Amino acid sequence: MKITRSDLEELDNRDPLNQYRSEFNIPEDILYFDGNSLGALPSATVHRVNEVILNEWGSNLINSWNSSGWYTLSETIGNKIAKLIGADDGEVVCVDGTGLNINKVHAVALKMRKNRKVILMEETGFPTDAYITQGLIDQLEQGHIIRFIKKDEILDAITDEVALVSLTQVHYKTGHLFDMKTITQKAHAAGALVVWDLSHSAGVLPIELNKCNVDFAVGCTYKFLNGGPGSPGYLYVSKRHQGKQIQPLTGWWSHKKPFAFEQNYRPKNDIGQFLSGTQPIIALAAAEVGIDMVLRADIALIRGKSIELGGIFIRLIQEHLIDYDLDIVTPRNGADRGSQISLSSPNGFAIIQALKEVGVIGDFRSPDNMRFGFAPLYTRYTDLWDAVKKLQVIMENDTWRAERFNNPIDVT
């Protein structure tokens, strides 16, 4: 039996998360499958940002650093994120960007394993994680190397040369979910530390950093946490590693007493040492709204719906697009993937542009990867049907071949 649109309407009606969609401002004529890149706008964000601007900044001005909690906002939001990723109070700060946070935790991890020079990363992981590490390695001039490993060879590659295993929990291109617990265990058994990038997993599946005994983690808030374009990142440092090695971007917010204005640096000895300078308060406040909404929802329901959305999308592709050369590169088994399905096609770039023109928003990752992300708080089951039918029309008519879909753009 093929899936019908009414089957999906039925699922939408029964969906225990379906009240959340009304809390977002999503245009009616858009089918949005890019929440894995930029989450949608929570309506409450509009109100909150206006409150911050008009009342906290406009009326209370400089006093708001104390009276509106600006000064501790990175920690306040960090403690909320902690609940989403299985960390404790005082283990997470919301600060800077993901890449800068990787720089901080990698720098600290390498100091903790002075005699080891190898950093393991997955060979096709999100490039900025590697780029920022290459910058750090060049700066340290201590002979560190990144060893790029195939996904299936990671466990075997964890030897006693390895200082650090640094991986993204959900692969940005393929949607593969890595086994945090097993890899972390293996790393620790070999005397290595682990850093997990949660950018594509936080908010969309249960994460248990402390239960997995993870050392460090980073992530961003603008994907499934709906924090807004370029909203601040976060980082996690296990309590057992705090107060030992100093992260090197030692701005005044990481100082023991910032407002003592001392001449010499003295580190905070807790998670606050992983702050650096003054943070963009409006952006932080916007991010907090998205995080609050995910906290209200049941993460088990989110994960269940996410897996179901992915499974149905795969079936619809198989049932309606079997004639076209669209390979499904994401694991068929729901437990092995995050909240996206990726299709590969040599014409992927143009197909994604053609879809945009008919209101279906996915994205493209070079060289051939079309990504469709599912955000259980606002993606409807029927959206899958409607998108696949539009994709079918594009494929049947070769619409994507038009020149206007084949012009390069800056951000894909």
Added chain:
Amino acid sequence: MKITRSDLEELDNRDPLNQYRSEFNIPEDILYFDGNSLGALPSATVHRVNEVILNEWGSNLINSWNSSGWYTLSETIGNKIAKLIGADDGEVVCVDGTGLNINKVHAVALKMRKNRKVILMEETGFPTDAYITQGLIDQLEQGHIIRFIKKDEILDAITDEVALVSLTQVHYKTGHLFDMKTITQKAHAAGALVVWDLSHSAGVLPIELNKCNVDFAVGCTYKFLNGGPGSPGYLYVSKRHQGKQIQPLTGWWSHKKPFAFEQNYRPKNDIGQFLSGTQPIIALAAAEVGIDMVLRADIALIRGKSIELGGIFIRLIQEHLIDYDLDIVTPRNGADRGSQISLSSPNGFAIIQALKEVGVIGDFRSPDNMRFGFAPLYTRYTDLWDAVKKLQVIMENDTWRAERFNNPIDVT
């Protein structure tokens, strides 16, 4: 002849900048003298931020990276800041925070002077500039040192050991204006490079980086540029130094082709290499509004009014508060100071708190510094009178001695 309030009313009426005040949302019951710490809210910012959130994020979603210019916003705003600081297009980006930007330019400058190990800084300069440099030095492990110098001994201290002279153009505590041209010349003559922190000068006095042949500069946008709490910083790299040494925070936005998702880092060879990761777009957009307003105003008029405000404030202090132990630590000569007057008093902390209670907002910098900043776009001449009279009442009645003004607060 003592100054009278009607003299000041007359000055307000004749002030060619007086139309700008109506473009800010400033509470009627506040006399705000802390624009040197957090600038006031431009009304246009409210509109612009709502447009970014509702239209660009809410409606256009991920497409806005291209269609709303998000992807190039750091450069777009950087080019606007360039006009305020005497730089050219392609020499400034608005990105990250001041401290992180110091890290980047110091790292590059030290690479350019491999054989020199001394960084000169003024001994009482803004601490984060030194803290972040100490973090960099510790990370490099190449034997660099910061040599802290008294203001008047800087020129003599520039020897051929010096790699880098790193100074704030206007001193955050005292308001002293440093001689950018002479110090830069002396540094270059000795083979050293210069970094100027413009945080307390940009937007309030004419700055000529290129005419002074400056190498690098950094600054923040939340003071006299009215960009909002914690709004992004900026950095300037002279064209002649671009494309040579790599700044080490090598996130994907500094990569030659970010959306090629290559495995290995390849630097941009222009100012874009000084970007790092994804930027907080809402915060950038808010900052742009404040910068646009300063660009519309005549910087010569701003500087003229700024000096006059400072001079009148000093006279009012002398005419009304001579009996109290309030030392004026800012230069009396207008050409030697930025846009603040600082008074020192062992009771400074409590006096500033007592002033806040009657609606006069200055701030306190440990151990004894009371700062009063003047923002010519919104500070009125009569504000000076009204503030000094309120201060006089507090001093006459010893109001500041009350316990409620002597409790510690986080952010001073």
